[in-house]
Structures are given as C-alpha cells and as structure tokens.
Amino acid sequence: MKTNSYAPPSNVMDLLLDAVCVVDARGYFVFVSAACERIFGYTPEEMIGRPMIDFVFHGDRTRTLQAADEVVDGQPLLHFENRYVRKDGQVVHVMWSARWSEADQVRVAVARDITERKRADSLQAALYAISDAAHSAEDLGAMFQHIHQIIGELLPAVNFFVALYDKTKDELTFPYHVDEYGQAPAPQKLDSAAMSAEVIRTGQALLVTPDAGEGLPGTCRPDVGRNSSNWLGVPLHAKKGVIGALVVQSYRAGMRYTKKDIELLQFVAAQIAPAIERKQMEVWLQHIAHHDPLTDLPNRELFHDRLQAALLLAERNQTRLALLYLDLDKFKQVNDTLGHPVGDLLLQEAARRLRQCVRESDTVGRVGGDEFLVLLNGIPLREHALSIAEKIRLALDRPFDLAGRPVHISPSIGVALYPEHSDDFKQLIRYADEAMYDAKKNGGNRSQISARPSMLKKQKYQNTA
Structure with a gap:
C-alpha cells in the first residue's frame, strides 16, 4: 500500500503548543514561534531583535548564559530548566531543549511551559517544609523565619510579615516583620485602619494593586509608612477563629501578585495556622505554670x-x-x-x-x-x-x-x-x-x-x- 507524502504548511511551527526560538551568536532572538506569546506574554515582534538574557529571571541569568555557551560549543542541551519573567511581571518556569547549528550560526531551542508542574512540586515541597518547621522550630520567631524562606521559594517575598491578633487583649502585634523601607508597626487595636487588620476583621484575602488602589477599602492604609506597588494579605484561620494574617508586598513597579498567588499564600496559611495556634498554646501553658492566673504576676x-x-x-x-x-x-x-x-x-x-x-x-x-x-x-x-x-x-x-x-x-x-x-x-x-x-x-x-x-x-x- 502506497503511503501519501505530506507537506506541512508553512505555519506548522505556529501550531505547536511548545515554543520554538532561534537565537544568533550574539544572543539575540532572530525568530520565535507564535507559542512564545502564550508562554512569555510578548508578541514575536516584541522579542525579535532583543537579547535573550533580558527576558530571563535575574537569579537564573548566570547559569543560563553558561548553558548557552555549552550549546554553542556543540553540546546538545536536553531538559534544561530556568525561569523567565513574563510581560505582566509573573515568573514562568520553562524547560528547554537546544542545539547549535554551525551552518546557520544560531541556537535552535524548543521551550515548554512547566509552571503548573513546578507550582505543584513547590506546593508539595512546601507542605513538607512547613510541617518540619512547625515541629522543629524552638519558638514562633524561628518558625516565622523558616516560613519566610519557604514562601520566598514560591513567590516574590522580600518584604514579608506576620500579624497576630490577641482577642483577649484586642491587640494586633507584628512578631515577624521584614521590610526594605519600614520598621515593624507598634501594637494596635483591631479597629485600626491597617490593611492587615482589615484582613483579620473580614477573614478574607486582600490584594491591592497599583491600579488606582484597586481592592483597597477607602478607610485602609498600609501597615508601614511607604506605599507598596503590590500588597497581598491572607488570613490565618484556626479553630478559635482568625488569629492573624500573612502579608507579602513588593515595591517593584513591574511585579504584581495574582489570583494564583492568593491561592498559594492561602495554602501556606492553612498549613501554618494550626502550628501557630499550637505554639501559642505551648507558650501559654508554660506561662500559666509560672504565673498567678488572677494577676498574671510570677507565682x-x-x-x-x-x-x-x-x-x-x-x-x-x-x-x-x-x-x-x-x-x-x-x-x-x-x-x-x-x-x-x-x-x-x-x-x-x-x-x-x-x-x-x-x-x-x-x-x-x-x-x-x-x-x-x-x-x-x-x-x-x-x-x-x-x-x-x-x-x-x-x-x-x-x-x-x-x-x-x-x-x-x-x-x-x-x-x-x-x-x-x-x-x-x-x-x-x-x-x-x-x-x-x-x-x-x-x-x-x-x-x-x-x-x-x-x-x-x-x-x-x-x-x-
């Protein structure tokens, strides 16, 4: 039986779900397929003629350039993973296969978006890491520091703080606070105008974007003195109600948190809220063992x-x-x-x-x-x-x-x-x-x-x- 030959259409690359990229010897894009816009957010016209490295996440640039040099030296590249920054500021995880064409003096590479897979892997790793932090940390301060490191692996979290609410004292405190431009706020009442207080009062996540204060209730203000370009807080739900909030914020204009980041931070909050409540109970039990219950003086x-x-x-x-x-x-x-x-x-x-x-x-x-x-x-x-x-x-x-x-x-x-x-x-x-x-x-x-x-x-x- 004779098999008919098939001539693929000229736009066959644009039909692929994976992106095809061609980079010249200088490191500039000379061709990208249509799938690049789905993965990176840029049109082909916006990418062609620009250095490839400009799109790479800053923390991955050194090893990306090293891998590119190995490809140019004739070593085919399989399953190389790095991160790119999309046009909307989100970070996308990409797996590459690439080889060098000596005749054309270009690198030809195929990119697959593995962001969802990496997110699932990160969440699974975070679950184990959070569980370990909750059980191994000597106190809440050590646990919050470990949680900060874990969250930093999942989303931009240079600026991160924990707000805890003591209902008996009606007092909102900030036992862990890391910010580029501000010190930890002083203790305050829950009816304050702080955005973290709004999260705790409502029990709902709050995302504030640079778009004219989108999502920000009119009476609320930032917890620290400087307005951030992007602010995201989620409540810490425990058996006895909302006990606090986890907050991340960014001062970078090009970085924005998304609904997926809300889901991710809520996932983390759901894991650590019971651990915080348990640690608080341990501290309270140690306290009442050495203090008079009526006056709270040492016994x-x-x-x-x-x-x-x-x-x-x-x-x-x-x-x-x-x-x-x-x-x-x-x-x-x-x-x-x-x-x-x-x-x-x-x-x-x-x-x-x-x-x-x-x-x-x-x-x-x-x-x-x-x-x-x-x-x-x-x-x-x-x-x-x-x-x-x-x-x-x-x-x-x-x-x-x-x-x-x-x-x-x-x-x-x-x-x-x-x-x-x-x-x-x-x-x-x-x-x-x-x-x-x-x-x-x-x-x-x-x-x-x-x-x-x-x-x-x-x-x-x-x-x-």
Whole structure:
C-alpha cells in the first residue's frame, strides 16, 4: 500500500503548543514561534531583535548564559530548566531543549511551559517544609523565619510579615516583620485602619494593586509608612477563629501578585495556622505554670527562682538587693462585705500599681491570698529600699474604684536586705515576712525593716576576733 507524502504548511511551527526560538551568536532572538506569546506574554515582534538574557529571571541569568555557551560549543542541551519573567511581571518556569547549528550560526531551542508542574512540586515541597518547621522550630520567631524562606521559594517575598491578633487583649502585634523601607508597626487595636487588620476583621484575602488602589477599602492604609506597588494579605484561620494574617508586598513597579498567588499564600496559611495556634498554646501553658492566673504576676515557684538567681548575681557583683513582703490591710473585710469578685478586682488593681512602682529589672510576685513579694535588684543603700517601700505604700493607700465602688485599703510592708540579713533566699523571705507582721501589729499602713541582727556586723566581729 502506497503511503501519501505530506507537506506541512508553512505555519506548522505556529501550531505547536511548545515554543520554538532561534537565537544568533550574539544572543539575540532572530525568530520565535507564535507559542512564545502564550508562554512569555510578548508578541514575536516584541522579542525579535532583543537579547535573550533580558527576558530571563535575574537569579537564573548566570547559569543560563553558561548553558548557552555549552550549546554553542556543540553540546546538545536536553531538559534544561530556568525561569523567565513574563510581560505582566509573573515568573514562568520553562524547560528547554537546544542545539547549535554551525551552518546557520544560531541556537535552535524548543521551550515548554512547566509552571503548573513546578507550582505543584513547590506546593508539595512546601507542605513538607512547613510541617518540619512547625515541629522543629524552638519558638514562633524561628518558625516565622523558616516560613519566610519557604514562601520566598514560591513567590516574590522580600518584604514579608506576620500579624497576630490577641482577642483577649484586642491587640494586633507584628512578631515577624521584614521590610526594605519600614520598621515593624507598634501594637494596635483591631479597629485600626491597617490593611492587615482589615484582613483579620473580614477573614478574607486582600490584594491591592497599583491600579488606582484597586481592592483597597477607602478607610485602609498600609501597615508601614511607604506605599507598596503590590500588597497581598491572607488570613490565618484556626479553630478559635482568625488569629492573624500573612502579608507579602513588593515595591517593584513591574511585579504584581495574582489570583494564583492568593491561592498559594492561602495554602501556606492553612498549613501554618494550626502550628501557630499550637505554639501559642505551648507558650501559654508554660506561662500559666509560672504565673498567678488572677494577676498574671510570677507565682511562688517563679519568684523563688528569680530570687535565688538574683542572690547569686548580687554575690558575684558585690551588690545589695532588697526583698519586700506585702500584705493588704483590711482585704478580708473587702471580700466579706463586697464579695469575692470585687476582691479579685482589688488584687488585680493592686498588682498593676505595684508593677508601676518598680523597674523592669525588678520582680513583683503574688505568693498567695493578699500577699505579695517584691524583689529590688541593685539597691545601693538600704534607704533606697525604704524609699521604694514608701512609694508602694502611698500607691496602695490611694482609693480604688472597683466596679463603681470606692474601696480604701493600705499595705503592711516588711523589708529584708542582702547581704545585711541573710544570703539564703528562704531566710530572707522569712525575715521580710516577720517584719511585715511587725508593721501590721504596729497599726499597718507602714513599712518595717527586719529587726534581725545584721550579718555585716557579725562578719566584722568575726574578722576582728
């Protein structure tokens, strides 16, 4: 049976789904088939006469030029992959096969768009990487840094931040923030005009493009001071609701995020939201194990640890510290007459005033009932400890407005010093406690220094014996 021959039409290359490109010895396009417009976004007229390397993604240019030199040297190229930048700014992944025509002095190459395949591969790799980051990171900061690196492999993310929302405090914070032109915003309320707050309030992705602020609600503003050319934020959905947002932004005019980038970032957010919630739960459990649940002050165990550490540091640096033991006079009367809810409010407000009276380097702890301990580090003279005790007395002596009811109490304060009274934390607490009861027996609303003999005097007598 005779087989009829077939003469392909002159436009057969334009019927191919893969693109055919011809590049001369200088590296300029001299021919591209019609499929190039589908893959790269440029018409053949826009590509011909321009250097091939101008279209290549910046990070792939060095190895692309190296591969081109190998082709010119006579080595056929199969399955070479690199990235190109489309006319609309999107990055496209391309797999090439190419060879050199010595007779025509050109490189002939066929390009296949493998962007979807690479995206699927990247998502699969991201899933494993995110899972590993969530389980191996020591804290949220380390996890966010790892997540930033992962997202950077999927889409442009030089500028990336995480916004987290604490519903109990109605506070939006930015625990991870990397931006070319701005510092992390200060904590703010959820009703602020920040765009990340809008994402969290609505629970919807927000894409803002340079096209006259397309997608930006009228009352919203950027989270940092400088407007970005492109802004994309997606919510972090967890079991207890929206806990925050992931945001990427770009200041490059030619780079735009797309609906596919929204889907990709939403995929990442869906994977890490449970991990964030789990890490937050771990932090919270560690916190409540060492803090009083009512006042959020260090509890007895944590306070003892800090006191012992402070004693070691004071001994090493030959400095003085003071320990104050406080009891609220007439607290039982408040509980009995106004009820425990008002008593709880009183303890919370007293704790707040105590914190305001001391430095960040000091520690205020609640050790039970209406009793508090205050550790004052680096006190030069005993008079300074007594001065702070008086400051506390005056602060707690002011009336409290509790649920619309004026309440008046006063403190009894005992003071013990290192090294004068003891170098043992248990003895210091006991001596300060004894001094507090002496203050209470003398009418309360006063401070009393421990009556125990000074260890410094004992040491002096021992040294002169």
